[in-house]
Amino acid sequence: xxxxxxxxxxxxxLTFAAQPxxxxxxxxxxxxxxxxxxxxFGSFDQGQLQRGYKVYREVCASCHSMDLMHFRTLAxxxxxxxxxxxxxxxxxxxxxxxxxxxxxxxxxxETGEPVMREGTAADRFPNPYPNATxxxxxxxxxxxxxxxxxxxxxxxxxxxxxSLLTGYAAVPQGLQMRPGQNYNMYMAGDLTPFMPEGxxxxxxxxxxxxxxxxxxxxxxxxxxxASVDQMAKDVAAYIAWASDPRQIDRKQTGLGVLIFLFIFxxxxxxxxxxIWNGVAH
Numbered sequence: 714x715x716x717x718x719x720x721x722x723x724x725x726x727l728t729f730a731a732q733p734x735x736x737x738x739x740x741x742x743x744x745x746x747x748x749x750x751x752x753x754f755g756s757f758d759q760g761q762l763q764r765g766y767k768v769y770r771e772v773c774a775s776c777h778s779m780d781l782m783h784f785r786t787l788a789x790x791x792x793x794x795x796x797x798x799x800x801x802x803x804x805x806x807x808x809x810x811x812x813x814x815x816x817x818x819x820x821x822x823e824t825g826e827p828v829m830r831e832g833t834a835a836d837r838f839p840n841p842y843p844n845a846t847x848x849x850x851x852x853x854x855x856x857x858x859x860x861x862x863x864x865x866x867x868x869x870x871x872x873x874x875x876s877l878l879t880g881y882a883a884v885p886q887g888l889q890m891r892p893g894q895n896y897n898m899y900m901a902g903d904l905t906p907f908m909p910e911g912x913x914x915x916x917x918x919x920x921x922x923x924x925x926x927x928x929x930x931x932x933x934x935x936x937x938x939a940s941v942d943q944m945a946k947d948v949a950a951y952i953a954w955a956s957d958p959r960q961i962d963r964k965q966t967g968l969g970v971l972i973f974l975f976i977f978x979x980x981x982x983x984x985x986x987x988i989w990n991g992v993a994h
């Protein structure tokens with residue numbers, strides 16, 4: 714028992730010792746996007762998801778894949794193009810039209826030859842590169858990460874993505890940068906070795922991706938002004954949804970379970986009082 718306590722204390726000590734280093738390598742405190750889906754009772758704004766998908770499709774998809782996403786998922790309950798009157802997600806007219814716009818690499822079932830065909834609702838989102846090596850070669854040696862679960866893979870989730878996309882700033886004076894590097898105040902990193910000795914070290918780090926957004930870069934169908942801040946917030950919400958399309962279902966199920974447990978606990982207590990009333994124990 715004593716040995717176990719010593720091991721636990723040692724592990725805790727290592728954890729706390731590592732915290733300052735982790736904090737030193739971070740950027741600014743993340744911006745709060747005020748997303749509607751945050752919190753136990755939050756839900757996604759379908760209009761925002763549609764705008765976010767458009768930003769992904771027209772801006773991000775040229776470099777970033779979403780290999781775990783299928784077109785039909787966009788029309789599932791809670792998704793950007795869900796329609797309560799649709800027969801099934803695969804029959805959603807919007808999704809079928811979106812899928813039809815892309816070309817999918819396939820094999821001819823009769824000749825066995827590779828062909829390109831129109832996409833269907835059952836297809837995955839097309840990858841902009843044939844493989845990771847080609848992706849890295851086209852981007853200065855750094856393959857753009859897949860965005861399927863990016864909101865789950867980064868601390869801060871949607872707020873991290875929102876902050877990163879709006880975190881490009883003027884290069885701090887004295888900061889030594891190599892070609893292909895970009896400064897972002899929300900990117901994790903330690904810039905101490907790249908600043909003159911004794912100079913103030915700015916927060917943030919280097920990122921290979923240049924600023925991807927510019928005001929008016931897309932045209933929203935609902936008339937929303939496509940500012941950098943708006944587009945960053947919308948695509949962050951979309952990526953958060955894509956990372957966990959069943960998030961709202963889980964919240965609703967969890968709330969129902971808690972209500973059931975609360976009622977069950979009350980019934981159990983009343984039953985206990987009635988059964989054991991006047992009985993010495």
